[in-house]
Amino acid sequence: MSKTNDRSARSMLAVAVSLFLICAQISGAAAQSQSRPAEKKGVLAGDQRVAHVLSRLTFGARPGDFERVKSIGVDEFIRQQLDPDSLDDGALLAKLEKLKTLGMATPLIIEQYTPPKPVALRQ
Numbered sequence: 684m685s686k687t688n689d690r691s692a693r694s695m696l697a698v699a700v701s702l703f704l705i706c707a708q709i710s711g712a713a714a715q716s717q718s719r720p721a722e723k724k725g726v727l728a729g730d731q732r733v734a735h736v737l738s739r740l741t742f743g744a745r746p747g748d749f750e751r752v753k754s755i756g757v758d759e760f761i762r763q764q765l766d767p768d769s770l771d772d773g774a775l776l777a778k779l780e781k782l783k784t785l786g787m788a789t790p791l792i793i794e795q796y797t798p799p800k801p802v803a804l805r806q
Contacts, residue, residue, distance in 0.1 A: 729753070730753070732757055733749060733752045733753050733757060734749070736752065736757050736760060736761065737749065737752060740760075740761065740764055784796075
């Protein structure tokens with residue numbers, strides 16, 4: 684065998700071994716990453732769970748939300764979030780009754796609330 688063929692064979696062997704080692708590392712890393720979530724599935728402590736739920740299921744905790752969720756429990760809070768009809772919205776409806784236009788038809792709103800045209804535009 685000539686020196687050129689010998690070097691070429693060694694180079695190909697080195698590339699093959701390198702590719703094998705890279706593939707072994709990738710498959711080992713993939714196996715480790717698949718086993719990690721099972722290890723990390725620990726349950727959050729009470730306050731941590733409440734804070735986590737408020738940050739994930741709301742637009743941010745308002746004053747008093749943390750205490751309310753802690754008192755009713757995370758599971759009940761999630762149930763309420765998924766069933767908005769169970770919440771009492773009487774206070775909101777009372778405030779909305781003051782806004783008469785919400786119950787009016789659009790043509791009536793246009794008739795009653797459109798400002799008159801200036802005299803110059805009417806001619």
